[in-house]
Amino acid sequence: MDLGKERLSQLAADLEKWCQDRMAVIGSDQAVIGISGGKDSSVVAALAVRVCGKDQVTGVLMPYGDQADIDVARALCRHLGIRHHEIDIAPAGQALTAAVEEAVGPMSRQASLNLPPRVRMAVLYAVAQTLGGVVWNTSNLSEDWVGYATIYGDTAGAFSPLATLTTDEVIQLGRLFGLPDRFVEKPPADGLTGKTDEDVLGFSYADLNRYIRTGVCEDPAVKAQIDHLHRASRFKFKPIEMFHSGLPIVADDIAGIYKND
Ligand SMILES: Nc1ncnc2c1ncn2[C@@H]1O[C@H](COP(=O)(O)OP(=O)(O)OC[C@H]2O[C@@H]([n+]3cccc(C(=O)O)c3)[C@H](O)[C@@H]2O)[C@@H](O)[C@H]1O
Numbered sequence: 001m002d003l004g005k006e007r008l009s010q011l012a013a014d015l016e017k018w019c020q021d022r023m024a025v026i027g028s029d030q031a032v033i034g035i036s037g038g039k040d041s042s043v044v045a046a047l048a049v050r051v052c053g054k055d056q057v058t059g060v061l062m063p064y065g066d067q068a069d070i071d072v073a074r075a076l077c078r079h080l081g082i083r084h085h086e087i088d089i090a091p092a093g094q095a096l097t098a099a100v101e102e103a104v105g106p107m108s109r110q111a112s113l114n115l116p117p118r119v120r121m122a123v124l125y126a127v128a129q130t131l132g133g134v135v136w137n138t139s140n141l142s143e144d145w146v147g148y149a150t151i152y153g154d155t156a157g158a159f160s161p162l163a164t165l166t167t168d169e170v171i172q173l174g175r176l177f178g179l180p181d182r183f184v185e186k187p188p189a190d191g192l193t194g195k196t197d198e199d200v201l202g203f204s205y206a207d208l209n210r211y212i213r214t215g216v217c218e219d220p221a222v223k224a225q226i227d228h229l230h231r232a233s234r235f236k237f238k239p240i241e242m243f244h245s246g247l248p249i250v251a252d253d254i255a256g257i258y259k260n261d
């Protein structure tokens with residue numbers, strides 16, 4: 001939805017404070033962000049610069065071999081003045097694929113699509129732990145709503161600043177942060193299938209975002225598809241289910257995680 005100037009400024013201020021608090025609780029001042037050159041990672045990186053300062057933000061560019069638009073990711077890091085590292089994940093992806101295929105036979109197409117996001121997650125955590133930093137998640141509400149994300153891949157991170165903002169709201173935030181159009185206007189694509197998200201999903205983000213914010217979806221088939229994808233993907237955003245043994249837990253359950261026992 002169009003947030004308008006005042007609401008957008010308030011939202012940005014609240015978001016910055018929230019991220020600051022998260023970092024304080026974690027006890028780190030170093031943000032580590034996977035930079036694809038798309039709007040989500042660009043906006044999260046710009047946000048991290050506002051919260052932590054540019055010297056405390058590390059961008060990680062992780063092409064799978066050649067990445068045609070890697071210059072956009074490099075330009076974003078230059079624009080924000082953040083340090084960045086480039087790590088080609090193709091050798092790791094190919095080695096993992098070969099090992100899995102040797103054991104179980106040809107990897108399914110869906111498994112192949114989800115492997116790079118999981119390798120990126122492993123790289124980001126390795127970089128973050130090495131630098132004493134934390135991984136900032138870059139997912140937005142629109143993609144998460146329909147589960148268009150890889151569990152334990154791009155769903156990972158210490159916290160998710162854009163989790164309740166639709167794609168159009170993320171763009172408004174990017175503009176407020178002063179990001180040039182080329183960093184916020186690229187049509188979202190997974191970079192793996194050669195198709196845009198909208199081609200793969202079969203509906204537009206405009207329709208999805210309108211449905212999320214107003215409950216209105218004019219095409220019943222699109223509404224049914226969105227509802228189906230939403231229901232089928234909720235598992236990606238819930239804590240892992242735990243078997244409750246009924247055995248006593250007597251120590252202080254400070255985080256309240258075992259309270260069903
Ligand atoms: N109910 C349930 N409870 C717990 N686990 C459940 C489950 N149902 C399936 N699973 C597990 O989850 C797996 C399926 O989930 P997952 O591995 O995430 O994969 P899946 O949902 O099949 O695919 C994710 C889609 O998102 C696309 N993607 C990923 C990353 C970024 C972007 C982007 O453009 O932004 C797009 C990707 O190309 C792919 O089409 C199953 O193989 C199964 O192991």
Ligand SMILES: Nc1ncnc2c1ncn2[C@@H]1O[C@H](COP(=O)(O)OP(=O)(O)OP(=O)(O)O)[C@@H](O)[C@H]1O
Pocket residue numbers: 033034035036037038039040041042060061062063064067120138139143154188189190191
């Ligand atoms: N080539 C890459 N290099 C570095 N990080 C990447 C790369 N591709 C994806 N990522 C990370 O994974 C996240 C999800 O990537 P995806 O390609 O699915 O695009 P997206 O969800 O539309 O996000 P964005 O708008 O940032 O591209 C990105 O926001 C980024 O943090």
